[in-house]
Amino acid sequence: MQVTLKNITKTYGNNVQAVKPVNLEINQGELIVLVGPSGCGKSTILRMVAGLEDITGGELYIGDRQVNHVDPADRDIAMVFQNYALYPHMSVAQNMGYGLKNRGVTKDEITQKVRDAADILNLSEFLDRKPSQLSGGQRQRVAMGRAIVRNPSLFLFDEPLSNLDAKLRNQMRIEIKKLQRRLGVTSIYVTHDQVEAMTLADRIVVLNGGVVEQVGTPSEIYNNPASLFVASFMGSPPMNLINLAKPVTHKNDKNELKLVNKLFGSQDHNNIQIGIRPEKVQYTYDASENSLPFTIDYTEELGASRLMHGKIADQSFILSDTSETEVKSNNIHLSFPAEALYKFDNETGRKIEL
């Protein structure tokens, strides 16, 4: 089912505009991830789509039907909550079948559908248990089961994995992705975790302060961030940003800033920030014409890669090295491939095309 958000806004009673006009078209079968820091309005948007929150302005379509004022139960959606929101006094089967029961589906049909859903989610042996007798991952699956058993036209996920431990989270992430592919149901997924967003999404919507910063596929978002915010939010470790307009007092920092300025040839327009992904930075032990001296303050060993932290012109800078040999000296020289550089306008925060 196609979902369309047209100039959707949300203003709370105290005149705080939590969501500024959002336009989004979600295609049939697509998995859209809304990502952003807490308070960016991502959950509010999801809850407006679900019908749990009133829409202040704009139009919301699920399929061809405008659903601004339709009851959540009649929107043909299913939602998975962060804390699962399972009914504690009902068994797994009852939890999954409750929505069907309320819709007047016959008992036999409910049993059949619950069994099918349980098969898909490997829950068959737990159908008679209470949620309190299940592990976190199993509860998560029951919550998923409750969603899929109704065969809705839209799935909504509200940070469904944040209550799980890291290992289980990775596993469930893959399961959700597989399940969504298999069922082909349009989905909206909210998370604050950018890794989750990158791995799950067909398209990512990056939100900040109630404004959509960028909409794009994971690789577009990563390789072509539209704004400073997107650049610094997506990617772990985040993109290095050097603010050329930063006032520095130390003589050494001043020199470095001048050097950076020269390297990037940005004399014409100083109020910018230069960005480069940590893994794109190259280093040598010897100085060359286009290199910048760099002192490693400390190193983080991650196994597959090594993060080296330091400072350029008093601004923190990270480079990531995947080679197996350790860096021999703490004083190295960095060079920046021109094609890996980004420029952002300090005032608007938007990217400047090079």
Add this chain to the structure above:
Amino acid sequence: MTDMTSENPVILSSKEKPKAKKLKLSSIIDHSILIIGSLFMLMPVLMAFTTSTHDHVTIHKEGLMLSIGDQFAENYGAAMFEKGGFTETVDGLTMLMNSLILGIGFAVGKIVISVLAAYAIVYFRLKFATLAFWIIFTTLLLPLEVRILPSYEVVHSFGLSNTYTGLILPLIASATGTFYFRQFFMSVPDELVEAAKIDGAGPFKFLIDILVPISKTMVAAIFIIMFVFGWNQYLWPALITTDETMFTIIRGIRQIILAYAEGNNIPEHGQAMALAVIAVLPPVLIVVFFQSWFVKGLVESEK
């Protein structure tokens, strides 16, 4: 170095001795307080029981008894099955029945009313919900005794004197119950309501299918408190019932002594004590029975 090693054991032993002694002394004091306290609570009940096994002449002569007498069967039999009172129409069994109806009606009524009130206050966007709640809450300052005359007037003019409705209905509005259920409902995660909304459960279904089942331990707790409270009502039943067949057992205890004392007889102290012991039993049984249920609810710790 040598100093320190030689000093250490000395410090330890000198420290340990008074500590052990102190612990012993304090535990003796603690336990004495507990024992005295429990004797203080238990003795009257025990004496009521032992006294109830003597005949009324002995009691009248010698006062309360601590020994067990030989009149157990006679006294309890008379208290339960002998018709007494002015009209000779009421026996212990009838009074027990009346008390049971009052106790259960009182507790169930209070629970139903307070669940509904708390549900309205917590889950519906009412304009003056908080104000309404505090108005309900301030009625705690106005117990039945304060408003007893107008209450009597109203109930009597409805023709509800000497009916179970008249006995129960005026008592079931409960600020305490509403308060407890409100606190509990507010601790129920919002997502549960939202999940139910998406699952197509309306307000009534949500209450019956989800909210009430998850409140069952809460309901049990309030039922215990309210049953005992209702069982022990004295003033209101004394006012509103004049027909002896409507008497509750708490009232009956006094009535037995009075009735027999009227006719220059020695009051039937033995039977009165027997009735008192019988009157204590149902609340005790309710507490014992519900407690096991209560613990089960706590151990399962759903939610």
